[in-house]
């Protein structure tokens with residue numbers, strides 16, 4: 001995974017600071033699958049996330065063509081709907097981050113330790129599948145920032161973008177990213193009922 005090693009120090013220090021206070025709330029790491037099962041579920045997770053990614057990107061690009069303001073609304077309104085449409089019976093899809101814009105995207109308890117691991121050891125930021133305590137399977141996939149993302153997640157935002165984001169997300173933590181930074185994760189939760197072979 002193309003996560004640049006440089007530029008990580010402030011994030012590492014921040015993450016270390018966070019875990020010191022937040023450790024009590026973090027769930028234990030989910031149980032590992034056998035290598036063969038993990039490979040199977042990574043493949044299924046990837047297939048499930050792929051349309052979510054491409055539809056999100058299409059919505060973003062269509063929005064950006066009409067101006068960043070329109071794109072912010074596209075992201076805010078359409079992202080949750082696209083996530084819902086990308087799941088299915090017993091399959092839930094979402095996005096999360098260690099630096100959230102929308103608190104509604106907070107990591108599920110089983111996602112948190114995997115996300116923490118990617119942040120503290122960027123070299124391990126690769127797709128993972130794990131066994132969940134309720135009998136389901138969880139999939140996570142790192143999201144690496146691309147150049148076009150800095151319009152709304154970079155260190156310096158255009159004043160109109162900054163103002164719109166501040167109005168909609170008063171607790172926004174999702175700026176100051178650079179291309180190749182880890183922005184967060186896509187995740188999929190397969191409930192036990194959805195575990196039949198695809």
Ligand code: HEC
Nearest residue numbers: 071072075076095096097100101102105149151152174184
């Ligand atoms: C036009 C502005 C805009 C652009 C460009 C943009 N985003 Fe976002 N991003 C947002 C907004 C607004 C949200 C909050 C969406 C919501 O309310 O669920 C968001 C949320 C997210 C989240 C969910 C976690 C959180 O912090 O709430 C991730 C992950 C994310 N963006 C990654 C990206 C990546 C990767 C790119 C580039 C491919 C990108 N974004 C480009 C505006 C943008």
